[in-house]
Amino acid sequence: MSDAGTPPTRRSVLAVAAGSCACLGALGPLGAFGAGLVPRVRYEPPLRRKVGRPSEVAEGLTFRADLGVFLVRKETSFRALSAVCTHLGCTVSQEGEGFHCPCHGSAFAADGRNVAGPAPRPLPWRPLSLAADGALIVDLGAEVGPEAVLTVTEGA
């Protein structure tokens, strides 16, 4: 470095520039190392969610927007059908005997089969189970066939 009042030499300017480049070059890997120390955890709601007590589920079809499922109750039998379109994930709505997706017009039969539109697969059925406290639990991360039924005789 130069003293105050004397102009910097070419050598000192080049030395400062080289030192700055070396420092900046070291920051990149250091930043990547620091990013690796922070855990990449996604905090999402659990996929097994309580639906409520069987007695709270109405006979027939009940749409649960908070879960993205239709609960299907027939007396003491319970099932859960996903309301998420298998095309691009829009929420389907009940229409006639089946379901209709408002986004691109896919249509699904009452058993979830895709019958029209671009949807490549049927709506998936979700397994239901009973919690220890008697509440229905739907597993939004699993799939069962349309014939899978949970029968609840007490408290329904």
Ligand code: FES
């Ligand atoms: S998202 Fe349902 S048809 Fe495209």
